[in-house]
Amino acid sequence: MDHQALFDETIAADQRIEPRDWMPDAYRATLIRQIAQHAHSEIIGMQPEGNWILRAPSLRRKAILLAKVQDEAGHGMYLYAAAETLGIDREELTEKLIEGRQKYSSIFNYPTLSYADVGVIGWLVDGAAICNQVPLCRCSYGPYARAMIRICKEESFHQRQGYELLLAMVRGTDAQREMVQESTNRWWWPSLMMFGPPDGDSPNTQQSMEWGIKRHTNDELRQRFVDMTVPQAAALGVTLPDPDLRWNAERGRHDYSQPDWTEFKAVISGGGPCNAQRLAHRRRAHDNGAWVREAALAHAEKQARHTEAAA
Amino acid sequence: MSEFTAEGGHGAVPTTGVDTGRGTPRRSWPLYEVFVRGKRGLNHVHVGSLHAPDDEMALRNARDVYTRRNEGVSIWVVRAEHITASSPAEKDPFFAPSGDKVYRHPTFYVIPEDVPHL
Amino acid sequence: MSDNVYDSLAETHEDGQWAFGTGFEDVQEEITAPVPDGVDAADLAQYCLMLGDDALICAQRLSEWVANAPELEEEVALANTALDLLGQARVLLARAAHLGAGADEDALAFQRAEPEFRNVALAEIGDDLDFARAIARLLLFSTWRLALLERLVTSRDPVLAAVAGKGVKELAYHRDHAAHWAVRLGDGTDVSHTRMQAALDAVWPYVDELFRTSEVEARLPGVAVDPAETRGAVDAVLDQVLAAATLTRPSRPGAGTIGGRGGRQGVHTEALGHVLAEMQSLARQHPGATW
Numbered sequence: 001m002d003h004q005a006l007f008d009e010t011i012a013a014d015q016r017i018e019p020r021d022w023m024p025d026a027y028r029a030t031l032i033r034q035i036a037q038h039a040h041s042e043i044i045g046m047q048p049e050g051n052w053i054l055r056a057p058s059l060r061r062k063a064i065l066l067a068k069v070q071d072e073a074g075h076g077m078y079l080y081a082a083a084e085t086l087g088i089d090r091e092e093l094t095e096k097l098i099e100g101r102q103k104y105s106s107i108f109n110y111p112t113l114s115y116a117d118v119g120v121i122g123w124l125v126d127g128a129a130i131c132n133q134v135p136l137c138r139c140s141y142g143p144y145a146r147a148m149i150r151i152c153k154e155e156s157f158h159q160r161q162g163y164e165l166l167l168a169m170v171r172g173t174d175a176q177r178e179m180v181q182e183s184t185n186r187w188w189w190p191s192l193m194m195f196g197p198p199d200g201d202s203p204n205t206q207q208s209m210e211w212g213i214k215r216h217t218n219d220e221l222r223q224r225f226v227d228m229t230v231p232q233a234a235a236l237g238v239t240l241p242d243p244d245l246r247w248n249a250e251r252g253r254h255d256y257s258q259p260d261w262t263e264f265k266a267v268i269s270g271g272g273p274c275n276a277q278r279l280a281h282r283r284r285a286h287d288n289g290a291w292v293r294e295a296a297l298a299h300a301e302k303q304a305r306h307t308e309a310a311a
Numbered sequence: 312m313s314e315f316t317a318e319g320g321h322g323a324v325p326t327t328g329v330d331t332g333r334g335t336p337r338r339s340w341p342l343y344e345v346f347v348r349g350k351r352g353l354n355h356v357h358v359g360s361l362h363a364p365d366d367e368m369a370l371r372n373a374r375d376v377y378t379r380r381n382e383g384v385s386i387w388v389v390r391a392e393h394i395t396a397s398s399p400a401e402k403d404p405f406f407a408p409s410g411d412k413v414y415r416h417p418t419f420y421v422i423p424e425d426v427p428h429l
Numbered sequence: 430m431s432d433n434v435y436d437s438l439a440e441t442h443e444d445g446q447w448a449f450g451t452g453f454e455d456v457q458e459e460i461t462a463p464v465p466d467g468v469d470a471a472d473l474a475q476y477c478l479m480l481g482d483d484a485l486i487c488a489q490r491l492s493e494w495v496a497n498a499p500e501l502e503e504e505v506a507l508a509n510t511a512l513d514l515l516g517q518a519r520v521l522l523a524r525a526a527h528l529g530a531g532a533d534e535d536a537l538a539f540q541r542a543e544p545e546f547r548n549v550a551l552a553e554i555g556d557d558l559d560f561a562r563a564i565a566r567l568l569l570f571s572t573w574r575l576a577l578l579e580r581l582v583t584s585r586d587p588v589l590a591a592v593a594g595k596g597v598k599e600l601a602y603h604r605d606h607a608a609h610w611a612v613r614l615g616d617g618t619d620v621s622h623t624r625m626q627a628a629l630d631a632v633w634p635y636v637d638e639l640f641r642t643s644e645v646e647a648r649l650p651g652v653a654v655d656p657a658e659t660r661g662a663v664d665a666v667l668d669q670v671l672a673a674a675t676l677t678r679p680s681r682p683g684a685g686t687i688g689g690r691g692g693r694q695g696v697h698t699e700a701l702g703h704v705l706a707e708m709q710s711l712a713r714q715h716p717g718a719t720w
Contacts (some may be wrong), residue, residue, distance in 0.1 A: 002500035003515075007392075020396060022362065029331045033329045034324075036331070037329070038321075038324075038496070039323075041321045041324070042626040043501070045321065046495060046496045046504075047496050050496045053492050053495055054489065054492055054493065054707050054708060055379040055707060055708065055710055055711045055719045056711075057712040057715065057718070058535045058539075058712070058719075059485075059515065059519050059522070059534055059535060059538055060519075060720075061720050062492075062515060063512060063515050063516065063519070066492060066495070066508055066512050066515070067508075067512060068494055068497075069508065070504070070505055070509065071506050073504040074376050074427075074505055074507070075502055076377055077361060077501050077505070078359055080501075081360040081361065082343065082359075085360075088331070089339060090339070091339040091378040094435070096330055101329070101330040102329055102330060102331075103324045103329065104321075105321030105324055106324075107321050108321065115502045115711055115720075119473060125321065126598065128321070129321045132321070137326060143359075146359075147359070163711070164681040165720065168719055168720055169720065172718050172720075173718050173720055175715060175718070176715065176718055180702070196319055204383060217502060223357045239482055261364050261720070264645070268325070275512045280498065284497075285496060285497045285498065285499075288497070288499065288558065288560075289498065289499025289500060289503075289560070290427050290499075291620050291624070292499035292500070292503075292560050292621070293339070293500055293622060294365035294612050294618055294620075294621070294710070295339065295497055295613055295615070295617025295618050295621030296340065296365070296368070296613045296617065297338070297339075297364050298363070298617045298618045299364065299612070299613040299614075300364040300365040300613075300618055302365065302616065303365065340500070361502060362500070363502065364613070367609060368502070368609065371506070371606065372502040372506070373504070374504045375502070375506055375509055376502065376505055394582065395607075
């Protein structure tokens, strides 16, 4: 049986492709792109959330936020590790991110302007991410699927923590309630945009779906997210800022308005509120750390030479 | 509008025009594979990989990242380049060498730059 | 498909989804233990604030490294360290509150002004996001705190003993992490050696304060640890690390007190005001709010 047939058979049987298996170059390139950009998103995502660690208004919240952001670093690491099984170096991926040749999720180009954003990001952004990520646990590429299983467990906890913060706030002072509503008004539309443009504008979906990398279309995921979120908003007493959002009994789903796709275009082309800042921050951290990474390598090499000499 | 999908974690990343790299080795911290045996486990299981400049840090990082600093969990870290892997015979009869590297794509191993076609 | 290797690792944690869990249950239980016989509650509260503020302010400084660390693995390690210290701070502050120092851990953390904080200067000084300075501080702080906690495990106060019992494992980890980094940087490249030596020189003035016995500590024998007793052990470790790191022990004079008063008496460096301004700003904007 030839390579391609074996590969096709594995995919058709919903089995895993592993790092030692033959795979089409395009499959490999698609995976590198997808996994790397996912990893970059986790790392960049540490910035907007980390923005509130130093000012967290209670010690318990500070601890939770620190742990969450630390989880995100860990997620980035699992994902870079999965990408590396495809023959690319993490350092090279980091360079491509910093040079703008690989991207990260556009949602992180928005600023976190109030503490309520911490909760709303947990609720909406992580909620949307879960819609995306759970299907990936069945991705055809083994290392990615296994990383996703672990990430999904941790991400669902993050979403609950975010929601719990919002519950505490809406049951608190008027100022806290207003903060939650104002934050929701800012994050709702960008959260919908996380699923990418409508299916009609996304012709490349097909190949990824055939390869078992992508399991659902953009619109399917977006619809699922809306249906899931509406009752959660109701429980918070928060209004989602879409006047045309309503239950459609015939479809058995909610009807909702499309976000402003021109804003989306602008943000993904570098014209969002925080694009320059996010990348500059990542670049600065990476550049400032070069002497440290170099020193660690130099020391290890010295140690290795000592060991050899002693042997 | 060019390709943007919901793929990956937080979505809305481009699927076209994205550089996926040449896979040239960098002078970076070497890659280690991590194997863990949980308290109730019978044997070590491969859980992923990480980068570290030396064995000591590799163990520490593995504890932090892969075991949640659980006590009583046994960790093995091995330099990826030191692992020799077999190819699953029934899957890949075309793979002649019986002992090979753990990853198919030979990026992590230092290849002299003047060797052509590598 | 059952690739669930992680199930066997996620054992008895209810918050088992946290990759790096310390539990976030509220810290009521042990802290309500009665004051040991013959011990003044106010003194004990002050001592808890000393150790608690050390941990809280150091954790705050470490948290500045989030999204700024030199490598991803180090992001995780530093955040882990900050979380450990924050956890210790929460128990100690809760104990102090129970003993009458304030309403609860958050009231103490967010509503006190600088003169009421009891931490040493080493915890509060900034590092300008220089990794060598961060490691130099962490090396000194964790070596010293470990020596303190190792002696605190036999405290007559059950809460202090419990904090120490759990804390020694954490501090041993922090100290070893910092020590290994000090060696890598000290004995790495010429650039790293220069930077690490400079960093050590910069934090050295804050070492003397660590071993000055305060009046409160002097009034709590068998309960508090006299920090002067830790000097020998700390010096022994530092000598070992500095030698391996090819670093020279600095000979700078200690930062002085003002009328004999320093951090333990609420007289701090200029840095603490800025740390608290940032840390407390949001909580103070919303008096009476729960989060």
